[in-house]
Amino acid sequence: MPSPVDFYFDFSSPYGYFASHKIDPLAARHGREVRWRPFLLGVAFKTTGGSPLPSIPVKGPYHMRDMQRTAKYLGVPYRHPSVFPIASVWACRAFYWLDGRDAKRAKDLARALYAAYFVDNVDISATENVVSVCAKLGMKPEEVRAGIADQATKDRTRTEVDSAIATGAFGSPYIVIDGEPFWGSDRLDQIEKWLATGGW
């Protein structure tokens, strides 16, 4: 069994969201599983000096346009959120809390959180909105609230974010195949060829 593909992403990243629609079927075509590993881009920016796109003159407005265009190009439903970007730490904690119990359901939760934010315009920086998304998937709100506030969940999240950054994740999505890193939803074509050929 070949190693899984590591898919690092931030819940506030449109390009991460686009890749989330494509990466599993792409990997499956080459017999690979995908390990979803949300992290916090804001923490990575402390190392690289990066900034959220909307704060960057000229480049920011370009990307607002590119996000809409790329969503249509890729055939991914997208409505640019009214609040953007957002702090995604509670979404991240909910993911890792559930991941510790059921990795498959955690992936379903990640998809639901992304759809809430990038399709239904739900501000998933608010804890109660994260709890609501979990509730729709059948989880008990009080369990979710306790789970994401738990010190063990915070520690796990911190460890995962540190690990993502140590691996080199400076942007979202950041996808690693057998040690080879690919940044951006615009590297899916190279990823497909890399998986098909073993690299070049």
Add this chain to the structure above:
Amino acid sequence: MPSPVDFYFDFSSPYGYFASHKIDPLAARHGREVRWRPFLLGVAFKTTGGSPLPSIPVKGPYHMRDMQRTAKYLGVPYRHPSVFPIASVWACRAFYWLDGRDAKRAKDLARALYAAYFVDNVDISATENVVSVCAKLGMKPEEVRAGIADQATKDRTRTEVDSAIATGAFGSPYIVIDGEPFWGSDRLDQIEKWLATGGW
């Protein structure tokens, strides 16, 4: 006759170089000419706060790897230059000096300058190396030296750089089709579809 595609690039940009190999045949498939418009990324960075890739922690080393990988993926000959990045103002002036006399030959010169830097490892930030590349294309060295030092050439170059930045060029390549901007050699797929369909 539809409008030409505007291809903005910096002579020191590997991704601009990659696009230079692809953009003319791509546009020609859709009945379009391409207007090559070199500019100076360093001037654009003053507006956007951008930095040359090698100076950015974590992201810089990623891109050094991505450049080599992308060159092979696209089938473009590439040797990462020993000095990178470089000031490309003399290359830019040589281009616009020749462009004022013969636009078609100016495009040939741009290709030759790119090949000198990204294949033959010639440091085209040095005026004499720019003159040598021109000489290989049959121009007289003394005419080139006079032409690129001429105030009219400097003025034309400055006007073109200002115009590129006013259009929104914050990176290289920056390609504009009927007012729609595309940044990066990784947008060539969207450019192809945009030209084929008229946009979406």
